[in-house]
Amino acid sequence: MLPPRTPQRNPRDDGRMLIVHVFVHVLPETVAAFxxxxxANAAAxxxxxxxxxxxxxxxxxxxxxxxLVEAYRTEEASAxxxxxxxxxxxxxxxxxxxxEPRRAVxxxxxxxxx
Numbered sequence: 001m002l003p004p005r006t007p008q009r010n011p012r013d014d015g016r017m018l019i020v021h022v023f024v025h026v027l028p029e030t031v032a033a034f035x036x037x038x039x040a041n042a043a044a045x046x047x048x049x050x051x052x053x054x055x056x057x058x059x060x061x062x063x064x065x066x067x068l069v070e071a072y073r074t075e076e077a078s079a080x081x082x083x084x085x086x087x088x089x090x091x092x093x094x095x096x097x098x099x100e101p102r103r104a105v106x107x108x109x110x111x112x113x114x
Contacts, residue, residue: 017052018075019107022068030097031063038068041090045070048084050077064099071109 026034038056045054053071072078081087 017109018072018078019109020068020070020072020078021105021107022070023103023105024066024068024094025099026064026066026094026097027099028064030094034066034094034097037090037093038066041086042068044084044086045081048077048081050074050080 024034035056035058042054042056045051050073051071052073053069055069057067057069059065059067070078070081072081
């Protein structure tokens, strides 16, 4: 049996984190620029106290597709992230790189390292 989570990360009185997977598909000619902008955003994001992890992965079979795996300690941390200067810079920088709109799916952790 898994140990209970600590309450200070509690988004809905259950002690679990909010995990967001953001599915991104960029134009082929923008892959390198997208990676550069996203690395900068990820590096700044993990400095936020409400973010436990911010991973960026690239699909092997289609290098124009990425998933951002964002682990927030609270739902408020997710909202606060979207108010940061580094997020606004990333959002504006990558907007024209998108081959289709980004899609986010929200999860709750079951067993996730903090």
